[in-house]
Amino acid sequence: MTGEREASESAYAALTDETRVRILLTLADRYDEAWSSGGPTFSELREQVGVEDTSRFSYHLSELQDGFIQKVDGRYRPRIAALEIVAAIRAGSYTTQNGDKQYEIQEQETEYECPHCDRNLVAAYQEHHLYIGCPDHGAAVAYPTPPRATENRPLDAVIDATLRNHACDVRLLRNGVCPHCWGAAGLSLPRDSVPETYLHQDVPYATAACDTCWLSYPIPIAQTILGHHAVEALYATHGLRPRDAQIGPHSLTEVSSVRTDEAVSAAARVEVGLADGSVEFDLDENCRIRRYGASDTEQIQ
Template sequence: MTGEREARESAYAALTDETRVRILLTLADQYDEAWSSEWPTFSELREQVGVEDTSRFSYHLSELQDVFIQKEDGRYRPRIAALKIVAAIRAENYKTQNDDKQYEIEQQETEYECPHCDRNLVAAYREHHLYIGCPDHGAAVAYPTPPRATENRSLDAVIDSTLRNHACDVRLLRNGVCPHCWGAAGLSLPRDSVPETYLHQDAPYATAACDTCWLSYPIPIAQTVLGHHAVEALYATHGLRPRDAQIGPHSLTQVSNVRTGEAVPTAAQVVVRLADGSVKFDLDENCRIRRYDASDTRLTQ
């Protein structure tokens, strides 16, 4: 473990110089064009970055090689670590706490009512998270969202894009892939407890977790079928948006019947009902969908 820690510290120490960061940004800007032409040579890259001193540029380039940059046939291309760093920089993820203030969106009332009282849920963006919840009954949504997501977007648009992204995350987790680090991850049940601040404490929960990175959070079992084509078709045929499956009176948590244990043939069963249509899902202990049945003929055509 000590060797792994030292390797990580050494890798990120290479990013402490402004010239090295400019090298990564320059290579990332050429990603699309370079694959159809060629990646830059040493001289071409030095000129593009704007460093006149050849020795100085060579030193900085060597510090980035192997981990962030790969050299092939005298040309330089970014590795996946470099592209991830550039994406995080351009998403404004590295802004300081003082800089965060310019991205904050003050609390606003949403169109959705709290399922436990007659108050509307409120939403806000702060500290790199989108928060939606009831002032009295806790959080319905608390998703990490990069500051770039708020640029030229209303709070409603941030909510929409965040919830769409979360549905994609759940679909990846169902297939054993972490949406953040690509490591082995998944969903599992049962989960015995959830934080007291969660809006749906009375709902049965599963756990989303990655074996490698930080990802770990409770998720209602009903929401583990997010992103499945039968769910999206059911909502679409009833004139509902994809986001409605996660929040509001038609969220999966509100319109689903979830059964676990000996009462069902698999680890869990989720029956989603909307007006005259329904979809039944049989889930294993890792929330993988083993079978599903759509009773609305519009969903099977």
């Protein structure tokens, strides 16, 4: 870990100068040119960044090489690390501080009722998180969401974008990939307890976790099948939106039955029922889908 920490500190130390950050932003903005012309030359890049002192620019460029940029045939290209840094900056994750009122969205009532009472859930965006919960029963979810997601979007559109992103995350986790650091990650069951603020404390939970980064949170077993094409097809057939699988009266948590007893030939069996249609999923202990199909029938693939 010491070597990894030192490497990380060295890499981020290279980004402490404004000129170096401008170099990365410029290369990223012209990333498409790298595929046709190979990227800018030293002189072209210096002019684009706006630095007159050649020696000073050469020094900053050398500090970024190997880790963040590469030189090929006299032209400069951003590496993946540079593109990731620029994406985080543009998303507002670095440049916008928690508590920045410009990006806050005050609490608003949603169309969805709390599963424990007849009050509508409320949502708000604060401190880089989308919060959705009940005024009486606490926060149901708190999704990490960068400030850029709120730009030119009403709160309802932020909810939609965030939940779509979360469904993609779950699909990656189900396949063993962390959606944030690309490390080994996954879903596992059972999980015995969840925070008291979670609205669905009375349903069986699994755990989403990464072996490398910070990612770790409880997730209802029913929602570990998010993003699967059979689920999306079932919801579309009934005129429901993808977000309806995560929140509201038609969420997977509300319309599914989950069995984890010895009577089923799987670590967990999830049956999703909507009106006249249903799909059944057999999951292993890592929530990987081993069989799915119409209830009480053979697998449909």
